[in-house]
Amino acid sequence: MGTSPFTVERLLQLPVFRQAKVMAGQEGLSKEIYYTDCMETPDLTGFLRPNELILTTGYSFRHEPMMLCRLLDEMHRVGGSAVGIKARRFIQEVPPEALQKSNLYGIPLFDIPLEMPFIDMTHAVMDQILDRQAFMLREVREVNQQFTNLVLNRRTTELVVLVGHLLACEAAVLNQEEEIEQCTSSFSKAEIAEKRAIQIGSRITGYLAISRELKERDRFEQMCLDHAVTVLAIEFTIRQSQQLQREREQESFLVELFSGSSHQEELLRYRAKQLGISLRQFHYAIVMRVDRKSGLDNEQLTLLSNQLLHKVNKPGLHAHKGVVINDSLIVLCSSTYEEADKQREEAEALIAELTTPAEDLPSDLQLFAGIGRVRQLLSDVPFSCQEAQKAISIGQQTLPKQRIVHFHEILVEDLLLDSAGHPVLSMLTSMLIEPIVTYDREYGTELMATLSAFLRSGGNTKRVAEEMFIHRNSVLYRLERIGGILQTDLNDPEVRFRLDVAMRVWKTQEVDILSIL
Structure with a gap:
């Protein structure tokens, strides 16, 4: 049978149907057939399916030929393919209204030879349908294997190109924020016609978008798209696992850095580079705490701190990486400036981004921040962290109206504390x-x-x-x-x-x- 779909036209080319005569609805000869059934009951509703071929002797409407019109109405409603009737068995003439509806709906209505048994016809039709389905399954299995191999070898771009080729359209993989990650050469977000969610469990992690809307009859394409979404879920699972591993390694690195347990500069720089932490000329620490008057208990404070940490460490903010230690959010900042005013500007911008109203954050969120002095060596960052902690602790007592305090502002208080x-x-x-x-x-x-x-x-x-x-x-x-x-x-x-x-x-x-x- 090859790749050709099993249409009404191909049906009429089968030996058992060669004597059949199309009475009306020739425009629907290209409709594909997925199912077949013999109908001899007067109840027409609830049994018909899309792309179904109905064979009948007309017995159920021998006394009321106009019921053939009702059958065509119902076939049109569900998207049926064609109706074959032994017109000279129980009804001598097909009503003109039925012929008109057949032409109107594009549902072929053909006359079946009286001598041809239904069992022979349904057997021939089922052979064709099963052959077509077996072919499609083989094709889809091969496509799925290609998809899986591409994902396991981390070649997502090639997978997207393959999807576009199979579906004869442009395709793209989008992330959670619906930003383009990989796409075919001419893809445009404005031309998205269909979008499938890529899920891990119940959480949507991305989307597969295409520039063509698939119809119900595009069964092979639908199956290819479903398989593509399934294997892309594997790709996103791998990414998620790698991201979690990297986050744990970044957390471990930052805890060691801020505690001062590692003093080898070259090793610190190498690890930071491996973990994707941007290093510029100067480094300093910012310590942030939620306003103590917020009324949150310890569990809520921990949850809120982790939400803020997620925003600090989100992709794109490579110059900022943070870790939560004792309900304080400590952020490593890299900068090309060493002036305290520039540090304050950077801290204000970061806090403004963190406190932007969002569904997962309190609307009245207030943060205090302490800033330590810049250092050129990563191994000296622990001293900047200590200064930032002093700035926020002393500043909340001596400068309560200030949300951001630089260590330069509490130098005298630090000396007096000593x-x-x-x-x-x-x-x-x-x-x-x-x-x-x-x-x-x-x-x-x-x-x-x-x-x-x-x-x-x-x-x-x-x-x-x-x-x-x-x-x-x-x-x-x-x-x-x-x-x-x-x-x-x-x-x-x-x-x-x-x-x-x-x-x-x-x-x-x-x-x-x-x-x-």
């Missing part, structure tokens, strides 16, 4: 800060906040008033009150310096030093 407990520092806070705190607590005032703003602004009372949303006269009154409590002149540079040191020591009292060592 001297924590020194008697001179204790004496300064006792003399200059505790009296103000006690006064605020007793009278419900905001002298401490006013003094802090005054010292940060370099004594600019106008800026203090704007920051605290009060009148400048109120600022002057509060400063006068503070001077009276401390029995000192706030305009004296030496006094202001001591107040600034004492204020910084006071603010860093709540910093957990052990957590950043």
Whole structure:
């Protein structure tokens, strides 16, 4: 039989049907036949199938020939192929309306010789159908073997070209975001006519798209497309397994890097290159934490941190690779800049991307970030990581309104923490800060906040008033009150310096030093 489909025209060329005469519906002679059945029942609905050949003597509608029209209506509805009737057995004349519908629907209506038994006709038809199906199965099995070999040898591009050749169209493999991964030379997303999901379990991992819409009659093409989708699921499974392995290796590398357990520069660079981690001239660490006021419990914090990690490590952000350690997201950054301002810009861009509203993230997500200084050697990155941890821990106490704190901004606080407990520092806070705190607590005032703003602004009372949303006269009154409590002149540079040191020591009292060592 070869590759030719079994059509109504080929049916009429079989010896048992050579005496059959086509009465109407010649335009449907090219319809393919998948099934055959003998119908002698008056109930026409629910039994017919697409591409089915119906053979009948007309017995069920001998008293009502117009039922032949109903049969043709139902055949048209389901997509039937043809009707063969022994017209001179029980009905002497086919109604003209039936001939008209046969022509209208393109469903051939042919007269079967009276002497030909149905068993001979159905046997001949089934031989042809089974032969055709066996041929198709052999062809599809060979195609499937080619598909499988191409996938196992990681030649996905050739598989896509083969799909396009078999289906006589353009084809492409798309990823989850429906971006083109491989495609035939003239493929265009605008011309996609059909798209099949590539699934691993219940999760869609990609799509196979083609520029031609397959019809129900395109059985071979449908089977080829189904097999292509199946083997592409194997390809995506292999990719997923490799990606998970690489992620585990990247995580192990970053944990070792940030902990400082490996100091061999050449080995670190070699491993980073093997893991696809981009290395530029300078390297530094960013430590990010979710706002403690978010109200999330530990389990939710862990889940959220992992979601943020997935966004940091997604393909494309090669200059950023992160790892979650103790609910902190620590990111290794590579840059061509060493200026702190450029580091801040890069950190702001990364945080803006991470906090972009998404279905899997809280709408009010707030992140704090600490930035360590740049280093040229990868082996020195642990020091940048420590600085980033200090920046975020100290910054949340001393600069609570800032979401991003660079280590350069807390250099003095870091120095004072190293001297924590020194008697001179204790004496300064006792003399200059505790009296103000006690006064605020007793009278419900905001002298401490006013003094802090005054010292940060370099004594600019106008800026203090704007920051605290009060009148400048109120600022002057509060400063006068503070001077009276401390029995000192706030305009004296030496006094202001001591107040600034004492204020910084006071603010860093709540910093957990052990957590950043």
